[in-house]
Amino acid sequence: MSASGGTRAIVAALAANLAIAVAKFVAFVFSGSSSMLAESVHSLADSGNQGLLLLGGKKAQREATPQHPFGYGRERYIYAFLVSIVLFTVGGMFAIYEGVEKVQHPHPIEAWYWPVGVLVFAVIAEGFSFRTAIKESNEIRGALSWTQFIRRAKAPELPVVLLEDFGALVGLVLALVGVGLALATGDGVWDGIGTLCIGALLILIAVVLAAETKSLLLGEAAGTEDVEKIKAALVDGDVVTRVIHMRTLHLGPEELLVAAKIAVEGNDTATQVADAINAAEARIREAVPIARVIYLEPDIYHAESDTSAKT
Numbered sequence: 001m002s003a004s005g006g007t008r009a010i011v012a013a014l015a016a017n018l019a020i021a022v023a024k025f026v027a028f029v030f031s032g033s034s035s036m037l038a039e040s041v042h043s044l045a046d047s048g049n050q051g052l053l054l055l056g057g058k059k060a061q062r063e064a065t066p067q068h069p070f071g072y073g074r075e076r077y078i079y080a081f082l083v084s085i086v087l088f089t090v091g092g093m094f095a096i097y098e099g100v101e102k103v104q105h106p107h108p109i110e111a112w113y114w115p116v117g118v119l120v121f122a123v124i125a126e127g128f129s130f131r132t133a134i135k136e137s138n139e140i141r142g143a144l145s146w147t148q149f150i151r152r153a154k155a156p157e158l159p160v161v162l163l164e165d166f167g168a169l170v171g172l173v174l175a176l177v178g179v180g181l182a183l184a185t186g187d188g189v190w191d192g193i194g195t196l197c198i199g200a201l202l203i204l205i206a207v208v209l210a211a212e213t214k215s216l217l218l219g220e221a222a223g224t225e226d227v228e229k230i231k232a233a234l235v236d237g238d239v240v241t242r243v244i245h246m247r248t249l250h251l252g253p254e255e256l257l258v259a260a261k262i263a264v265e266g267n268d269t270a271t272q273v274a275d276a277i278n279a280a281e282a283r284i285r286e287a288v289p290i291a292r293v294i295y296l297e298p299d300i301y302h303a304e305s306d307t308s309a310k311t
Contacts, residue, residue, distance in 0.1 A: 081214065108186060
C-alpha cells in the first residue's frame with residue numbers, strides 16, 4: 001500500500017466523520033431521534049478510529065532497537081485491531097442499546113427536517129470519503145476483487161476505511177428508512193428498529209475487521225506472486241541450483257522477512273557460495289523491494305532427505 005494513499009484516505013474519512021458527527025448530534029438534540037443519536041456516536045467512533053490508524057502509522061515508523069530488532073511495523077496491525085474493538089463496543093453495542101430502548105419506549109420524532117437534512121448531508125460527505133478510499137485502493141488492487149483485496153491486503157488502513165465508509169453509507173440508508181417510516185406511521189418504534197439494524201451492521205463489520213487484522217497480527221506470509229518471484233530470484237542455475245525450503249513473514253505491511261535453505265554443489269568454494277548468496281539477496285530485493293530482511297542458508301541437496309514438501 002502506498003503510505004501516502006492510505007493517509008489521504010484516512011484524513012478524508014476523518015474530516016467527513018467529524019463534520020457528520022457534529023451535524024448528527026445537533027439533529028438528535030432537535031428531533032429526539034434515536035437513529036440520529038446512534039449515528040452520531042457511530043461517526044464519533046469512526047473519527048476516533050481514523051485517529052488510531054494515523055497514530056499506528058506514526059508509531060510504525062520508529063527505527064529498530066536492540067529490544068525490537070525487526071522494528072515496529074506491526075504497530076499498524078495493532079491499531080487496526082483496536083479499531084475493530086472500538087467499532088464493536090462504542091458503535092455497535094451502543095446502537096443496539098439505543099435501539100432496544102427506543103423500541104421499548106417509543107416516542108414520535110420532532111422537527112423531522114433536522115434528521116432528514118443531516119442524513120442527506122451525511123450521505124454526501126461519506127460518499128466523498130468512500131470515493132477517496134476507492135480511488136486509492138484501485139491504484140494497488142490490480143485484478144483482485146474487492147473481497148479478495150480486503151482479505152489479502154497486508155496494509156490494514158485502506159480495507160479498514162473502505163469497510164467503515166461502506167458501513168456508514170448503509171447505516172445512513174437504514175437511518176433514513178427508520179426515520180421515514182416513523183414519520184409516515186407516527187410510530188417511533190420504526191426509529192428504534194432502524195437503530196437496531198445499524199447496530200447489527202456495525203457489529204458485523206467489526207467482526208470482519210477483527211478476523212482480518214488478527215490474521216495479520218499472528219503473522220502472514222508473502223502473497224503467492226511474491227513467493228514465486230523470490231524463488232525465481234534465488235536460483236541462478238550455476239551455484240544455487242534449487243530452493244530446498246523457504247519461509248516468508250510480514251514484519252509489517254511494507255517489510256518482509258525471507259528465510260530459505262538453498263542448494264549448492266559440494267565442490268563449490270566458500271567464496272563462490274558467499275558471492276552467490278550476496279547475488280541472490282540482490283536479485284530478491286530487486287524482484288520484491290519490500291524483502292528487507294533476508295537469511296539464506298546453503299546446504300547440499302539430497303533428494304531422499306528433502307523436507308520441502310513437508311515445510
